[in-house]
Amino acid sequence: MSERLPHEKGFHISWDQIHRDSRALAWRLDGQGPDDGAWKAVVAITRGGMAPAMILSRELDIRTVDTISVMSYHHQDRGEAQVLKSPDKELMGDGDGILIIDDLVDSGKTLDLVRKLYPKAHFATVYAKPKGRPMVDTFITEVSQDTWIFFPWDMALQYVEPYRGTD
Numbered sequence: 712m713s714e715r716l717p718h719e720k721g722f723h724i725s726w727d728q729i730h731r732d733s734r735a736l737a738w739r740l741d742g743q744g745p746d747d748g749a750w751k752a753v754v755a756i757t758r759g760g761m762a763p764a765m766i767l768s769r770e771l772d773i774r775t776v777d778t779i780s781v782m783s784y785h786h787q788d789r790g791e792a793q794v795l796k797s798p799d800k801e802l803m804g805d806g807d808g809i810l811i812i813d814d815l816v817d818s819g820k821t822l823d824l825v826r827k828l829y830p831k832a833h834f835a836t837v838y839a840k841p842k843g844r845p846m847v848d849t850f851i852t853e854v855s856q857d858t859w860i861f862f863p864w865d866m867a868l869q870y871v872e873p874y875r876g877t878d
């Protein structure tokens with residue numbers, strides 16, 4: 712069953728902003744891996760985690776990148792999180808040395824599911840809401856629970872009327 716969430720605010724993120732915030736995340740994680748500071752691999756939670764994971768893997772020079780596909784929302788309606796595609800089993804093990812990246816943590820259900828599969832992985836998101844915060848090891852910006860984050864891949868530039876009409 713899914714429920715409609717009461718989002719009062721919208722937080723609109725540009726490509727430039729997500730690029731800078733993902734770089735900030737990379738900066739924070741640089742040298743923090745278990746193998747002399749190095750990370751074994753980056754795993755993106757698709758689809759939202761792919762853009763931040765690409766930026767981060769470039770910054771940290773990590774060439775081993777895999778994905779886990781978790782689906783939990785239809786537009787703004789939340790359903791049960793389910794794994795649609797798993798990353799390489801041999802690479803993942805119990806998650807030790809693996810950086811698992813998502814664009815945001817909201818209720819925390821997606822990360823809760825992935826954490827159960829890879830308990831030793833490091834979980835990082837660019838944005839976090841209060842409910843999901845305990846599920847994430849590292850994040851950059853927190854927004855309130857009643858904020859819906861709009862990502863640049865879900866938006867387009869369009870004309871807006873000036874505050875004062877033109878006629």
Ligand SMILES: O=P(O)(O)OC[C@H]1O[C@H](OP(=O)(O)OP(=O)(O)O)[C@H](O)[C@@H]1O
Binds near residue numbers: 820821822
């Ligand atoms: O903390 P939660 O409440 O679980 O919500 C966070 C997750 O929800 C969104 O993904 P979604 O399932 O909508 O799929 P998408 O990344 O393909 O858009 C978002 O990208 C996170 O992965």
Ligand code: HPA
Binds near residue numbers: 784862
């Ligand atoms: O605030 C959000 N924005 C976009 N996708 C999401 N998935 C869960 N919460 C959000």
Ligand SMILES: [Mg+2]
Binds near residue numbers: 760814
């Ligand atoms: Mg997602």
